[in-house]
Each structure stands twice: as structure tokens, then as C-alpha cells.
Amino acid sequence: MDTSTRAQLARELRGRAFAGDDPAAAPHLTGFNTSVTHRPGVLVTAESSEDVAAAVRHAVRSRLAVAVQATGHGAAAPVGDDTVLITTDALRDVEVDPERRVARVEAGVRWRQVIDAAAPHGLAPLNGSSSDVGVVGYTLGGGMGHLARRHGFAADHVRSLELVTAAGEIRTVTAESDPDLFWAVRGGQSSFGIVTALEFDLVPVPEFFGGALMFTGDAIETVLRSWAMWAPTLPEDATTSVALLRLPPIDDVPPPLRGVVSLAVRFGFAGSADAGETLIAPMRTVAEPTLGGIGPMPYAAVDAIHMDPTEPMPAVTRGGLLRELPPAAIDSLLAVAGPGVDVPLVMAELRLMGGALARAAAVPNAVAGREGAFAVTAIAPAPPPLAEVAPLVTSGVISALEPWSTGTNLxxxxxxxxxxxxxxxxxxxxxxxxxxxKAAVDPANVFGGALTAESTLEPTAVGA
Structure with missing residues (x-):
């Protein structure tokens, strides 16, 4: 887009339009995953849905593709100079209706805002393990958190969405107004338009019980095998995951976990402390934990279960779904990510699925992954010395578990x-x-993605 065209766009915006190589654009070109830095032809920092629509219309007239980013947690590849990158981080309005048990949020909202707004009413959203993640991107990809085995994916509870189309129009989309598009966006992500606001259900959580237990040394294998047998016995109000961690030897890490392989057993239960203690008791007796604790907590403190990183970092993630987790699968996981292997991994994680995650949504959607019994995720650090190794290491974990794969993914x-x-x-x-x-609503592939084999514009891929 040339200077005059960009200037014309800037006059239509409440936000700003930058050339992609403008130094002022630099703070907006990375997200939480700092291994991905975008180099768009034009960057638009949107401050309203009208800004998003104006940016899309100008991109189409200039025959450029469109990509969108809020927090950048899911960024997998940079966009180039054939693309208008729209950032929605400034769209931060949150409205909670406690009578209807509904929240309406704009595209730049992170889960922490929603959790804090809902908590005074005894309500909670279906957020994930980190409250720093953006609501819209998480939800459009499905969204699986600590209440998911009881309530399903976050996308299952979307009531309506505000969408900017490939024509640069702002539409409210519901199951009644456009059932095909409403089905596709909830699970198909941003291939069909840019979602600038969501309305979704909140759920009551009067009591919550959770935390994590950390194990090191010889206990790791024993606890991991015990967890694989125990986890499927849990009721739907309980969620659990287990993660092989390699934490760095830095001051922020507790001394017993610095520079060694550890195993985190995470547990969350939407119920009473007595019932939660009965459920977790079998795992307490397997081995003595090195650190950690599980007990009653306000749901607003849910970040303490996974203790996900809060600072941006360069990383590569790969995931997959397993139909079962027999002893042989544990053997394979330990062989590629266990304490006896010198490998540059941050984490190899297994999450229990099932329950409501395995059932169809009341209003059908395109969410992938309902057939999984367990989700597996591998994360490797990707600073420049490891950037080429990280994809191989993470893919190696997923490949090792391929015999038990569903062949699909989250x-x-x-x-x-x-x-x-x-x-x-x-x-x-x-x-x-x-x-x-996709062919019906975005035939020119303005929004990119993997759903069309041929297009008149180049596809793009950015994170939420």
C-alpha cells in the first residue's frame, strides 16, 4: 500500500496506520510468542470495530491479504509485506449481565478481565490455564479449561458474535441470523472474518478446589503411571493434567526445581473441599511431593494451578490428541521427554479430556477434538540458538505417541x-x-487460512 493510500486509510481511523517498517510499528509486531515477528505492508492499531472494517476495505481495494492479532499467544508464522495486519489489543470493553449469566467482550480482552468482572456475582467464564490469553482467539479455536469436562469447550457457549466480513461490513452473527457462518466461526477461527466482539455464557462456581503437586527424581515415573490410571476415574466436575517440566536454574524458580526435570500434577474441582480432597487423595499417597499444594481456592486464583509463564518468550508448540493412554504410551513419552533424556523441552503435557468435551454442543459448531481422551502438548524454547531444533524436538514428542493418536487435533x-x-x-x-x-463468505481468501487450496490473495497465519 503506497503512502497516499495509507494516508487515506489513516483519515478513516480512530486508531493509527503505520508502514510495516516504521519504527513506531515495532512494539505491535510481536505478541506473547516472541519467536514470531511480523513484517506487514501496513499495520493498523484498531480502536473500534469500525477501524477494523475500514482496514479490511482498504486491504481489499489494494489487493492485500488481512491478518489479525490481539495477544499473539498462538502466533505460528510471521505475515509479510503483502498483508495488512490489524491489532485489536485496544478493544478492551467487558460487560457482565449477572441476571442472564452472560458476558460481552471486545476483541482485545484477556481472560483476567472477565474472571474479575464475573467473580463478584459467583460466576466464571470457561477460560483456560492462563488468564493472560486473549478471549476471542482462545474461544474461536474451541477453548478448553478447568471447567471444560463439565461444561464443554468455550466455543460451545457463544451466543452471538460481531464479525467484520470480507466486504468490510460489520455484522452480528447468531445461530438464527446465519447458522452456517455461526457454526463455522466457532471452531474455524479467523478464516471467515474478524470477530470484534463475543457474547457468551458464564457459569456458577460457588466453590472451587485445586492446585498442583510437584515431584522430582525417582518419583516421576511412578507418579506419571499412577496418574494415567487415576485420571480417567474422575467425575466431570474435576479436571487434571500432568506435565514433565524442565525449569531453568534462575531465581524465579524454587531451588528444588531449578535445572532439573520435574513432574507437575495439576487438579481442579468445581465442588466442596471435602469432595475434592477425597478425589485427589489417591495421588497424594503415590509419593511425597517435592513442592506444591492443593486445597480450597477462589476461582479467580485459578492461574495458580498451571502457573503458566507471564512474560513473553520465544517458543515452538506442537500438539495432538490421544484416544487412550496405556502403559506403552507412557513408556514412549518417558523415552523422549523423561528425566533420563537430555532434550531442550520446556514442557511435555497430558490433559484429561472426555466428559462434556466429548459431547456435541447444544448449538452445533466446528470445534475440533471431541474424540480425544487426552490432549498432548510439547513446548520447546526457541531463542536463536535453538530455533531450528525446537520444531524437531516438539514434533518428536508428538510422533512418539502417534500409535495412540486420534489423527485429529485441538x-x-x-x-x-x-x-x-x-x-x-x-x-x-x-x-x-x-x-x-469459506468459499461462500470469503471467496477471494481475504482472511487467509488453510481452508482453501487456491486463492487470489496469499494466505496468512497469525496467532490470537
Whole structure:
């Protein structure tokens, strides 16, 4: 986009338009995953849905593709100078209606804002393990958190969405107004338009019980095998995950965990302390934890369960789904990520699925992954010395568990910009329907993605 065209766009915006190589654009070109730095032709820092619509219209007239980013947690590949990158971080309005048990949020809102707004009413959103993640990107990819086995994916509870179309129009989309598009966006992410606001259900959580236990040394294998047998016995109000961690030898890490392999057993339960203690008791007796604790907590403190990083970092993520977790699968995981292996991994994690996650949504959607019994995620650090190794290391973990794979994935954890990997998240029937909706609403592939094989614009891939 030339200078005069960009100047014309800037006059239509409440926000700002920058050339991608403008030094003033630099703070907006990375997100939480600092291994991905965008180099767009134009950057638009939107301050309203009208700004987003204006940016889309100008991109189409200039024959540029469009990409969107809020927090950048899911960024997998940079966009180039053939793209207008729209950042929505400034769209931060949150409204909670406690009578209807509904929240309405704009595209730049992070889960912490929603959790804090809902908590005084005894309500909670279906957020994930980190409250720093953006609501919209997480939800459009499905969204699986600590209440998911009881209530399902976050996308299952979306009531309506505000969407900027490929024509640069702002539409309110519901199951009644446009059932095909409403189905596709909830699970198909940003391939169909830019969501600038969501309205979704909140759920009552009067009591919550949770935390994590950390194990080191010889206890790791024993606890991991015990967890694989115990986790599937839990009721739907309970969620759990286990993670092999390699924490760095720095001051922020407790001394017993610095520079060694550890195992975190995470647990969350939407119920009483007595009932929660009965459920976790079998895992307390397997081995003596090195650190950690599990007990009653306000739901607003839910970040303490996973203790996810809060500072941006360069990383590569790969994920997959398992239909079962037999002893042989644990053998394979330990062989590639266990304490006896010298490998540059931050984390190899297993999350229990099932329950409401395995059931169809009341209002059907395109969310991938309902067939999974467990989700597996591998994360490797990717600073320049390790940037080429990290994809191999993470893919190695997923490949080691391939014999038990469902062959599908959670879209939010694909972690790759490879179109085949993204398309492989969905079942064949779902993918076919997504492609038909894409062809109907974005035939020129303005918003990119992996759902069309041929396009008049180059596809893009950015994170939420």
C-alpha cells in the first residue's frame, strides 16, 4: 500500500496506520510468542470495530491479504509485506449481565478481565490455564479449561458474535441470523472474518478446589503411571493434567526445581473441599511431593494451578490428541521427554479430556477434538540458538505417541503454520463443510487460512 493510500486509510481511523517498517510499528509486531515477528505492508492499531472494517476495505481495494492479532499467544508464522495486519489489543470493553449469566467482550480482552468482572456475582467464564490469553482467539479455536469436562469447550457457549466480513461490513452473527457462518466461526477461527466482539455464557462456581503437586527424581515415573490410571476415574466436575517440566536454574524458580526435570500434577474441582480432597487423595499417597499444594481456592486464583509463564518468550508448540493412554504410551513419552533424556523441552503435557468435551454442543459448531481422551502438548524454547531444533524436538514428542493418536487435533494447539497440519485438526466431514462456508463468505481468501487450496490473495497465519 503506497503512502497516499495509507494516508487515506489513516483519515478513516480512530486508531493509527503505520508502514510495516516504521519504527513506531515495532512494539505491535510481536505478541506473547516472541519467536514470531511480523513484517506487514501496513499495520493498523484498531480502536473500534469500525477501524477494523475500514482496514479490511482498504486491504481489499489494494489487493492485500488481512491478518489479525490481539495477544499473539498462538502466533505460528510471521505475515509479510503483502498483508495488512490489524491489532485489536485496544478493544478492551467487558460487560457482565449477572441476571442472564452472560458476558460481552471486545476483541482485545484477556481472560483476567472477565474472571474479575464475573467473580463478584459467583460466576466464571470457561477460560483456560492462563488468564493472560486473549478471549476471542482462545474461544474461536474451541477453548478448553478447568471447567471444560463439565461444561464443554468455550466455543460451545457463544451466543452471538460481531464479525467484520470480507466486504468490510460489520455484522452480528447468531445461530438464527446465519447458522452456517455461526457454526463455522466457532471452531474455524479467523478464516471467515474478524470477530470484534463475543457474547457468551458464564457459569456458577460457588466453590472451587485445586492446585498442583510437584515431584522430582525417582518419583516421576511412578507418579506419571499412577496418574494415567487415576485420571480417567474422575467425575466431570474435576479436571487434571500432568506435565514433565524442565525449569531453568534462575531465581524465579524454587531451588528444588531449578535445572532439573520435574513432574507437575495439576487438579481442579468445581465442588466442596471435602469432595475434592477425597478425589485427589489417591495421588497424594503415590509419593511425597517435592513442592506444591492443593486445597480450597477462589476461582479467580485459578492461574495458580498451571502457573503458566507471564512474560513473553520465544517458543515452538506442537500438539495432538490421544484416544487412550496405556502403559506403552507412557513408556514412549518417558523415552523422549523423561528425566533420563537430555532434550531442550520446556514442557511435555497430558490433559484429561472426555466428559462434556466429548459431547456435541447444544448449538452445533466446528470445534475440533471431541474424540480425544487426552490432549498432548510439547513446548520447546526457541531463542536463536535453538530455533531450528525446537520444531524437531516438539514434533518428536508428538510422533512418539502417534500409535495412540486420534489423527485429529485441538486447533489452538496445532502450533504450526503448515496448511496440512491445520486441516488435519478436523474430521473429513467437518473440514469439507468449513471449506464450503469459506468459499461462500470469503471467496477471494481475504482472511487467509488453510481452508482453501487456491486463492487470489496469499494466505496468512497469525496467532490470537
Amino acid at each position: 486447533v489452538n494447539f496445532v502450533g504450526s503454520s503448515d496448511p496440512d497440519a491445520i486441516r488435519g485438526a478436523w474430521t473429513v466431514d467437518t473440514l469439507d463443510r468449513l471449506r464450503r462456508v
